Amino acid sequence: MKTPPAPLAQPAGKAHIVSGVIHGLLQGRWRGGERLTEAAVAQLFSVSRTPVREALLELAAMGMVQLRRNCGAILQPFGPQQLSEIYAVRTLLEVEATRLAAGNLPPAQLESLRSAFESLQKGNLPDEGWRLDQLLHTTIASHSGNLRLAAEISRYTILVQTMREAAGRVLSGIQSTSIEEHLEILNRISEGDAQGAGAAMRKHLDQAEQSALLAIEALHIGGI
């Protein structure tokens, strides 16, 4: 019997819990400082404590909860301040990766990305926006020459992606200005202009932060 690969198919236990807890945090279901007991989370998601423990470890690695020995998980606050901190670190990592990757991307891959974004700009396949955005960031990171830096960036990509999913439709559409920002990054990279590419990436992430800020504020207002 042949089973399909199914790498990112369904939220397999742990991942489902992780995104569920983040969902609750974003919607204001829980507040920072609250203590999550394993049993309560297990009951909430109808699973045993074992996958809950692993999900809490992952959430701790994401910085969403703080784990204390024999005391359980304390939810960290999440609001504009935390979003700002997330983007500050993400920007630090990605700008550096962009500088390192400038002039390092295979021309074919560069051209493929550029034409994809230009196609998006013409209104084709608008739902592909986030996937393309993620592809661009991943491609740049993986050509920085520093695998660990790429891994750290991946952690933040996953974090932002999880927040995006948890926030639902509020963050759904990619902005047209964002497409231009992406093209700007690609152009600077193809020119081998490290500083320019880094600056373009910083500008892009600053814009993304503003969008995310509006989104979580809308969520909080809607949740009350």
Add this chain to the structure above:
Amino acid sequence: MKTPPAPLAQPAGKAHIVSGVIHGLLQGRWRGGERLTEAAVAQLFSVSRTPVREALLELAAMGMVQLRRNCGAILQPFGPQQLSEIYAVRTLLEVEATRLAAGNLPPAQLESLRSAFESLQKGNLPDEGWRLDQLLHTTIASHSGNLRLAAEISRYTILVQTMREAAGRVLSGIQSTSIEEHLEILNRISEGDAQGAGAAMRKHLDQAEQSALLAIEALHIGGI
């Protein structure tokens, strides 16, 4: 059928498994690409699979192993290249934190740190070196105004500290030049010279990387 390896006599606990695996990696007991089965690690440390799984998750968060669904843990290579990447990311984070913290440290705390390092310089309590080093980095990070940045730096501090413990005495003594580097950082911070403080931190971490590089090379030679 090979005989099972003798259990390592260590107190039970997740942390010991983590440092034990890193120890094995540093000493060349395992090689990158090798697959660690939970059962084997459990037997090696004389514990059940439950704490082993959590240790592997922590090692994955550290970037020392790669976890694949239903496939187990694949050890990542560890050598000069990986050390260089670790220090590149650590430097990126800490230099930024130092810039942000410059002029932000309470004078009392600054003076306390400075006098501690000056005391160290005179030969007092040489064993306190690493603890003081860690304290300086933690203090700077916690005054950067970005708690998430501080948390990321803490992850790297723990990683380096774990490597240090795993490497044993090779890395035991703090260098006298390192004390001067620390004082330089403190001076620039007290002057509120963000760029200078960041540059001093970068210089310090570059030196630390060189020391660590020599240490793991010595370990590998000794292990063969």
Add this chain to the structure above:
DNA sequence: GGAATCAGGATTGTATACAATTTCAAGCGC
């Protein structure tokens, strides 16, 4: 002969039971 198929073993994922530890409030002595 080569590739797809398919058991059987090996390994991870989850559930549950129990041990160790912490928390918290009531009881006690001062």
Add this chain to the structure above:
DNA sequence: GCGCTTGAAATTGTATACAATCCTGATTCC
């Protein structure tokens, strides 16, 4: 009244059993 002790409830840490999934190697069909 205040602080310390203490014991029970609550919670986390660990061990074990079982289910689900994956890997391996021999088999079969073309």
